[in-house]
Structures are given as structure tokens and as C-alpha cells.
Amino acid sequence: IADLQGVGAAWVDRQSAAGYLVMRAWLRCKQVDLNAAFAHEKFLGTHDAVAAAVLDGEVDVGATFAHFDPDADPTAARPAAAGWGDAAVHIIGSAGPIPSDIIAANRHLSKTARTVVQQALVELADPDLATAARQLLRADSFIAPTKKHLDAIQEILDNLEESPGR
Template sequence: MKRLMGVATLGVLVLGLALGACAPQKPPLGSEQNPLVMVFVPSGESEEIKRGGEQLAELLSKKLNMKVKINLASSFAAAVEAMGAGQAQIGWLNTLSYLLAHEKYGVEVILATVRFNQTYYTGQIIVRADSGIKSLADLKGKVMCWVDPLSTSGYLMPRILLKANGVDPDTDFAKTVNAGSHPNVVKAVYNGDCDAGATYVDARGAVEKDLPDVKEKVVVLATTAKIPNDNVSVVKDLPADLKEKIRQALLEIAASEEGKQALKTVYQIEGLQKVDDSFYDEFRAQLSASGYKLEDLVKPAK
């Protein structure tokens, strides 16, 4: 009986090995069948992000000698989940999206973007020049336009600013609208669809080509405290040597004429700078002092 059981066990083991050998192997990462995927958040005009992103993917493919393609996420949260689900290995994330991705999935920052020679920026609250709104208190009872609940400058920081000035962003507005992108918020305020809106400084420039008088018709009511710039992040299980190759390749791309043009197209980026997670320590302290918790901030706005 023992011998029969041994033979049966051996048979199961051999069968398991045979099945394992027959199981299809996933193509290597970076191959045509299994490309590296870069995900982009929808913080600007989708066509521009797509065009600049594809340029960057092509340049990175050549540098790494690997196939790279892009994924333009439908929302900030979708970009985070794409990285968490292994559907994207590289993410161009804003501050709040990165903090969430880092906390939930261990996503690691490798580069910060540079604009105006700085790795920080600010948010703003805008209104029509003829609205009669002169102070943050005047926003009570008005229609407010947000970018997205995971937008740092178009949601989080303006909410902190409003609360500090006696305006409750959850109860003091007649209505709130998630416009989906910074240019959309500017257009909504310009067209009078919203009385006020929150964007990065100065998102009005992103629509100036189509609306040449936007800076006359739409004015800045208030600005927020400093915010770390958006970044380039990678999933935690990417091999360490590949993470470093990606970082170095993107730094080299950012120094080239083709790369500069692609970065400008995708998010008006002027350069890239090497950083690690400590880059966000000051912002985390500011967030903690405000009384907000990350898990509360990522809930959809009312």
C-alpha cells in the first residue's frame, strides 16, 4: 500500500512538472508582446498629453532598447490603479496621486519635474473679472469648479486654503463640478458655467491660444502654499537596475532637443531632477498639520 501511494505521489509530481513546462511563459518585460507601459494623468489637454507621451515613449524605447507604450488614464485614480494592478510600470503622477500610489502599492518616485527652474508650484482660485467676487468669503453660495479629487492644485490645496479662510468646501457652495482637467476648469469659469475654479498657477496659459483674452476675463482670486511638482514614478517590483536605467534615460532625454519638446508638449515640463520619497516630507507635514488625511482627500467631491 505504501509503495502504491509513493508511486501515485511520484506520478502527481511528474504530471505537475509536465504541466508547468507546458504552461505558456509571459514574454519578457519590454518585448513587443509585453511592453513597458507609461501611464499619464489627465491634467491637461488629452490630445497634447497623448502626442507628447508617444514622443517620450519612442525616445525611451530607443534609450532602453525596449518596447515602451503609453496609457492615458481617464482619471487620476485610474492612473494609480493601473500601477497597482501591474498594467503600467512607469507613472507621470501629480503629488496626491503619488502619495496615494506610494501608500497603497509602494510606488517609488525617481524624478521630479522642473518648471521655471523650480520643483515646486502653487495652486490658484480663479473667477471672472466681472463676477463681483473680491474675496474667498464671497464664494459662499456660488458654483465651484474642481479639476479632480486627486488633483493637488486643483482640489486639495485650494480646499485647505478655503477652510483656513472660513469657507467650508463641502457645505458652503451651491454646487460643485469636477471638470476633469485644469484647462476645462479655466474654460468653465471663462464661459460662466462656474463662478470660480481651482487650478495650478497659471493654467490660463494652457487655453490662451483658443481664448486670447482669457487673462483679462479670468483673474486670480487667491493662491495656495507651495506644492511639490508632479513626478515620474515606478512600480516597486521593477528590477533595481531597470529603475536606474529608466531614470538615467529620461534625464538624458530631458537634456536633448527632441526630449525638451516632448516634455513641453505633454505637461509644459522644462526639465527633470533626481529625487526620492523624502522630497515629499515637507508636504506630508503640511498635510498633517492641516488636519486632512489622505484617505479622506481621495473621496469624490460632492
């Protein structure tokens, strides 16, 4: 990451955790001057578009997702799934793990209602709900969140920009 000086970057969008926010915060944790690092930046809307821009040479670097097998040898560093598919890329940094998307409830919703919804999602016993979750959220399963889920990323979260981007 020390070579990040005046490069072109592709991002998913300003609200994307893996495709923008967390990677920029991680770079800040590593003392990278974001203004000096990026000569130009593009927001391309999807992880596929970011990967294509890097692979086509349109930009020098891009931020996308990568799912690493937690049981694999960390020195192997080949993700189980990634925004670039099977293409040969050079990974210059990995931030995370980033907790997956969440389903949040209004704080005024009763504890009973929250518990019923959470239990239905975690158990996915209803086949129609399981199908809908897979189609709408691309989720194979849900877990109940704990503080531990955020512990691994807390330092990065502390370095989120107040007003990201230029």
C-alpha cells in the same frame, strides 16, 4: 476666502492636484467649511474648461494651475503661466507649490534599473527621449525628487479629504 459662502465652483476632476485636491485641502487648512462654501460644483475635465466657466460667469470660482516665478517679487503675484492665460482674474488663493507629476517605479524594480531610468530622464541626453518627454508629458526637464519637494505642501497634504466631494 472668507466670502466663500454659497458660490458655484468649477473643478478639473476629482484626481487633479491643482484643479481640485490641493485647493480643497488648502481651504480646509484655512478653516473654510466646504459644504457651506459651495452651493454647486462642476467637474469640467480640463483646466481650460474651468477657466472658461469662470470667465464666462458660469461659476463664481474655479481651481486651476498657476506657475509663479520663484525669483519674482511675491507681492507682484502675477503668474508666469496660468490656466486662465492672460485673462484678467482675481486670485483669491494660491496653494502650493505643488510638486509636478511624478514617474514612479514598482518597488520590485531593481535599484540599478531605477537609477538608470532616473538618470536617463534627469539628463535627457538622448534627443528622442527628450522629444518624447516634451510631447507625452509636456515636460521640459526632470529632477530627482527629495524630501524638500514635499515640505512646502505637507500641511496641505495633511488636510486632504478621505473621500473628497459630495
